[in-house]
Amino acid sequence: MTSYDVAIIGLGAMGSAAAYQLAKRGVSVIGFDRFTPPHTMGSSHGDTRIIREAYHESPAYVPIVQRAYELWDELAEEAGETLLQQTGGLMLGEPEGETVSGAIRSAELHGLAYEVLDADEVRKRWPQFNAPDQFAAVHEDRSGILFPEKCISAQLSGSIRVGAELRYGTQVSGWVKDGDGVNVHTDSGDVSAGQLLITAGAWMPGLVPELALPVEIERQVLFWFEPALNADLFDPTHCPVYIWEYESGHAFYGFPNLGDGVKIARHHDGRVVDPDFLDRDEVSDVDEEMLRKQLSRMMPYASGRVIRSEVCMYTNTPDQHYLIGFHPENASVLIGSPCSGHGFKMASALGESFAELLLDGESRHDLSLFALDRLLT
Ligand SMILES: Cc1cc2nc3c(=O)[nH]c(=O)nc-3n(C[C@H](O)[C@H](O)[C@H](O)COP(=O)(O)OP(=O)(O)OC[C@H]3O[C@@H](n4cnc5c(N)ncnc54)[C@H](O)[C@@H]3O)c2cc1C
Numbered sequence: 037m038t039s040y041d042v043a044i045i046g047l048g049a050m051g052s053a054a055a056y057q058l059a060k061r062g063v064s065v066i067g068f069d070r071f072t073p074p075h076t077m078g079s080s081h082g083d084t085r086i087i088r089e090a091y092h093e094s095p096a097y098v099p100i101v102q103r104a105y106e107l108w109d110e111l112a113e114e115a116g117e118t119l120l121q122q123t124g125g126l127m128l129g130e131p132e133g134e135t136v137s138g139a140i141r142s143a144e145l146h147g148l149a150y151e152v153l154d155a156d157e158v159r160k161r162w163p164q165f166n167a168p169d170q171f172a173a174v175h176e177d178r179s180g181i182l183f184p185e186k187c188i189s190a191q192l193s194g195s196i197r198v199g200a201e202l203r204y205g206t207q208v209s210g211w212v213k214d215g216d217g218v219n220v221h222t223d224s225g226d227v228s229a230g231q232l233l234i235t236a237g238a239w240m241p242g243l244v245p246e247l248a249l250p251v252e253i254e255r256q257v258l259f260w261f262e263p264a265l266n267a268d269l270f271d272p273t274h275c276p277v278y279i280w281e282y283e284s285g286h287a288f289y290g291f292p293n294l295g296d297g298v299k300i301a302r303h304h305d306g307r308v309v310d311p312d313f314l315d316r317d318e319v320s321d322v323d324e325e326m327l328r329k330q331l332s333r334m335m336p337y338a339s340g341r342v343i344r345s346e347v348c349m350y351t352n353t354p355d356q357h358y359l360i361g362f363h364p365e366n367a368s369v370l371i372g373s374p375c376s377g378h379g380f381k382m383a384s385a386l387g388e389s390f391a392e393l394l395l396d397g398e399s400r401h402d403l404s405l406f407a408l409d410r411l412l413t
Pocket of ligand 1 (some may be wrong): 050069071073077079082084087235256348378379382
């Protein structure tokens with residue numbers, strides 16, 4: 037049996053980034069994906085993802101996203117593709133809500149450029165956002181849009197170019213410790229590797245059932261709306277990416293119109309699902325109505341007919357921070373589950389961190405917020 041330095045289960049956003057970084061360092065890498073990435077079955081489809089720097093979830097993410105910007109730029113240059121489009125970003129909500137106050141906290145702590153606006157200024161500058169009087173907003177120029185399918189394709193092609201072996205349409209059913217390394221069971225035979233990286237997204241818990249991780253998979257629906265009025269206001273030259281915390285702990289987010297409608301979705305508030313039994317084709321009137329209710333108040337011009345919808349999955353931890361760490365009973369196995377609905381932007385940098393953790397035992401970033409042992413009982 038051929039043996040590899042590192043095997044990777046899952047070649048979506050995180051696994052493709054790690055494959056690229058590992059293979060670039062001269063490591064022999066084999067990666068498996070049960071589908072053919074980029075695909076629409078996991079957590080990384082739907083054309084667009086927000087990237088932002090004034091990170092309201094915690095200032096600890098800021099150095100990671102700063103590195104991610106650099107690596108996305110390098111990858112774009114290497115691939116000859118546009119992977120990131122800068123539009124500016126607007127975080128709206130009650131001034132003391134997490135989205136606004138957390139963004140200011142991160143921006144202050146890391147000396148980032150940002151503006152704070154009251155509702156009147158928001159409505160004047162961006163009439164497409166009907167901010168309630170008591171709302172405030174944080175605007176930052178550096179925010180923008182990543183194109184996830186193109187990013188993943190660029191990472192996969194880059195990985196192959198520097199020597200990674202990638203097997204698509206190959207499902208991993210499990211793995212076992214084998215001496216100092218691991219033996220990975222796939223539907224086309226076993227593979228042996230010195231180390232294993234599990235970046236299987238929504239399927240990650242099933243690959244480490246012994247840990248009984250308190251992780252939930254949440255169904256999320258994306259909508260593309262035809263603007264009902266003033267369509268030009270949603271052009272990327274006039275419209276930033278945005279996150280609206282419309283009630284404490286409840287938010288929706290969206291993008292300018294890139295030619296196929298205004299994409300808007302609720303952040304969380306979806307139902308818990310099993311990724312193997314998710315009905316991806318069934319979007320209900322209830323899904324749409326819950327979003328329309330907010331749009332009719334806050335973005336009425338966007339609320340025209342639905343052009344398209346897609347179903348996607350979040351892999352959530354209880355505190356909504358990522359989950360990254362070595363398996364407590366097997367130091368050759370690294371679990372990388374940076375999701376909770378906000379992982380994509382960091383993938384380029386986290387792929388690098390996974391490579392560093394596997395090869396050097398530590399990452400350049402402080403990843404303690406994401407420690408695996410905080411979720412073990
Ligand atoms: C609707 C939605 C909107 C989002 N918006 C944003 C945003 O604006 N900004 C942002 O930063 N983040 C956002 N996120 C989060 C971000 O997209 C995810 O954190 C990220 O894409 C997760 O990447 P991943 O590699 O963990 O999962 P995936 O990309 O889903 O990859 C997991 C891969 O593992 C494979 N796999 C699973 N099990 C096996 C197995 N047994 N054998 C072989 N292969 C296997 C799967 O086929 C899949 O390709 C959003 C997520 C969703 C769902």
